[in-house]
Amino acid sequence: MSGKRLTPEELDRLGAELDALRQRVVDDLGQADRDYLLTVVRTQRALEVAGRGLLFLGFFPPAWLAGVAALSASKILDNMEIGHNVMHGQYDWMRDPALNSRTFEWDTVAPAANWKHSHNYVHHTFTNVLGKDRDIGYGILRIDPEQRWHPYYLGNPVYAFLLMVFFQWGVMLHDLEVERLVSGEKRWAETAGVRRLMWRKGLRQAVKDYVLFPALSGPLFVSTLAGNATANLARNVWAFAIIFCGHFPSGVASFTEEETAGESRGRWYHRQLLGSANITGSALFHVLTGNLSHQIEHHLFPDLPARRYPMIAPQVRDICARYGLPYNTGGLARQLGSVVGKLVRYALPDRWWGGTSGPTRGTVGSGRGPRAA
Amino acid sequence: MLATPHGIDRYLELIHPMLAIREQRGIVTGVHRTTPDTITLRIRPSRAWRGFTAGQHVRVSVTVDGVRRTRCYSPASSQHARGFELTVKASGLVSSWLRENARPGLVLDLSPAEGDFTLPATRPDKLLLISGGSGITPVMSMLRTLTDEGHTGEVVFLHYATDEAHVPCLDTLRATGHRLVLAHTAAGSGHFTEAHLRAAAPWFAEATTYLCGPPGLMAGVTAVFDQLGIADRLRTEDFRPSTPADPGAVGRITFSRSGRTCDNTGRSLLEQAESAGLRPEHGCRMGICLSCTRRKTAGTVRDLRSGELNDEDDTEVQLCVSVPVGTVSIDL
Numbered sequence: 050m051s052g053k054r055l056t057p058e059e060l061d062r063l064g065a066e067l068d069a070l071r072q073r074v075v076d077d078l079g080q081a082d083r084d085y086l087l088t089v090v091r092t093q094r095a096l097e098v099a100g101r102g103l104l105f106l107g108f109f110p111p112a113w114l115a116g117v118a119a120l121s122a123s124k125i126l127d128n129m130e131i132g133h134n135v136m137h138g139q140y141d142w143m144r145d146p147a148l149n150s151r152t153f154e155w156d157t158v159a160p161a162a163n164w165k166h167s168h169n170y171v172h173h174t175f176t177n178v179l180g181k182d183r184d185i186g187y188g189i190l191r192i193d194p195e196q197r198w199h200p201y202y203l204g205n206p207v208y209a210f211l212l213m214v215f216f217q218w219g220v221m222l223h224d225l226e227v228e229r230l231v232s233g234e235k236r237w238a239e240t241a242g243v244r245r246l247m248w249r250k251g252l253r254q255a256v257k258d259y260v261l262f263p264a265l266s267g268p269l270f271v272s273t274l275a276g277n278a279t280a281n282l283a284r285n286v287w288a289f290a291i292i293f294c295g296h297f298p299s300g301v302a303s304f305t306e307e308e309t310a311g312e313s314r315g316r317w318y319h320r321q322l323l324g325s326a327n328i329t330g331s332a333l334f335h336v337l338t339g340n341l342s343h344q345i346e347h348h349l350f351p352d353l354p355a356r357r358y359p360m361i362a363p364q365v366r367d368i369c370a371r372y373g374l375p376y377n378t379g380g381l382a383r384q385l386g387s388v389v390g391k392l393v394r395y396a397l398p399d400r401w402w403g404g405t406s407g408p409t410r411g412t413v414g415s416g417r418g419p420r421a422a
Numbered sequence: 423m424l425a426t427p428h429g430i431d432r433y434l435e436l437i438h439p440m441l442a443i444r445e446q447r448g449i450v451t452g453v454h455r456t457t458p459d460t461i462t463l464r465i466r467p468s469r470a471w472r473g474f475t476a477g478q479h480v481r482v483s484v485t486v487d488g489v490r491r492t493r494c495y496s497p498a499s500s501q502h503a504r505g506f507e508l509t510v511k512a513s514g515l516v517s518s519w520l521r522e523n524a525r526p527g528l529v530l531d532l533s534p535a536e537g538d539f540t541l542p543a544t545r546p547d548k549l550l551l552i553s554g555g556s557g558i559t560p561v562m563s564m565l566r567t568l569t570d571e572g573h574t575g576e577v578v579f580l581h582y583a584t585d586e587a588h589v590p591c592l593d594t595l596r597a598t599g600h601r602l603v604l605a606h607t608a609a610g611s612g613h614f615t616e617a618h619l620r621a622a623a624p625w626f627a628e629a630t631t632y633l634c635g636p637p638g639l640m641a642g643v644t645a646v647f648d649q650l651g652i653a654d655r656l657r658t659e660d661f662r663p664s665t666p667a668d669p670g671a672v673g674r675i676t677f678s679r680s681g682r683t684c685d686n687t688g689r690s691l692l693e694q695a696e697s698a699g700l701r702p703e704h705g706c707r708m709g710i711c712l713s714c715t716r717r718k719t720a721g722t723v724r725d726l727r728s729g730e731l732n733d734e735d736d737t738e739v740q741l742c743v744s745v746p747v748g749t750v751s752i753d754l
Contacts, residue, residue: 081488094428094432144491150712151712151738169705174705262424352712
């Protein structure tokens, strides 16, 4: 599944081709990219105002439903196509202070500053490197056979379900690095900085959605509260589903620290290719995923505007074909089904499944060969 | 709190950019072509605008092909007028763009007015204002401000231009009633000499002189004042031309926030900052995570990935993939 092994020379050529592809996009960035982002921002703000407005008419069930739908869509656009991508610096070249990775905050409880460190740096630099990339199982799940089994993981599907329901809080708490606190690698006092930001952001978000807007709607307090909670839940479930399909479907490779020590630019690209998976769908579907349905392109070029990913996908696919590398893609049902399968399978000790079957490991340079999936 | 986390302006500006409460913006209400190569824009600022003092400058930003571009201009109008005027000479990216695209209704992003090239609160009795070319704007603002205040002291305005057609707002200047001396560099008078000074304002040694113009004029006037030992009577505004990029690892790096400097060794700014004993925040060291992004206040850097040069002041750069080319200042 993880394709043929590449020689260092082939990896260098792969790196040069992908660098050239990146440069072609960078040279072409301009007004069209800005116009696109501004259209998404306008749509999101309009949906938000409409959604919150409709909830003031929440005594009328169709208005309540429409309000929740609009507010859910607003939060999804805000977090995925706008927030995630702007905070990656994809639009920093515009030098617009309101849409800059250093200043943007998103409509979710995780503070931008904490998230940018764990996501942009840790996850995107050490993608799928066991022991380094904390997004493998998020420190609470077993999603890779190389994570050693422990009776704790019997609850794997339950933890995943709870993470889905409370996803925004999970993303926020991720930066506490609980697993490192438990193992003693990190002391509680060291989390003071991230905790202060969490308190501030979490409180503001919770007060806005669960106190202020419900209170403003007077007799409809409970109706508005329920509407806002439902919108947050819808966003949580959607974001969880899309994000879990990015690195966890079967066929995605993981790597060890030894394999990736001192890797070249070409090897880094190679690892990003093997460690990510795409989801197929319509144009609207791609926008609602923040174009994370093109996780492969995103991991190769995390700082290119996401609207460009579908445009360059054919070229990336062509490069994969020429180098004999897999390009992991499939419909949402298939990718999600495979993730759920893994969450259930790895809840149990390996021997129940006849040894270590499962996703493949990378074949990075002189590393070990692929294991049969 | 209701608009958290984006803030109320991010909603209001979608109705109209001038509705923003905290953002300093200006809407163009009039465009006049005053000379063959300049235009004058009449600007009505937004509520957050806190005014300017004659002689100060404002950073004006416009979006050119999706990228926000910024340039400094000194308002040319009186500080007591409602709104202000910018006289823009078509050279450089922003000015050329404005010349092509400025129409009533265009909204500009503004910085607060800054700069200390200003008149003292107690207006001097004798004032000599000298300018050349597009350096006319800050001193013209002073002149028009003094006129509005009914200033009764002696004021002489000595201006250098190619010819009369190249003096913006000439009628306005004549209408101030102050003595106006125009030197036409293309015709008889030529470039600045000490004789011009004596002819225009024989009392200049007892006056306060304000000077703004191209490097040749600045150097000429400064030399005369130095020679006569009256340099303390001269106030100047430097129109700092962008320094040409030196080739490679020369010059010095200034980390302005920490006050440290070092010789440019030609390695990435991140490595040089670390060698200078600084511990800037950073992550991937390969240009993807943007943890090390900092503001470059002056100088040119080369992007290690694309080889592209960036010589614009006040732009953000990623320290780990930027190599200084010559002398560079970083807000770190």
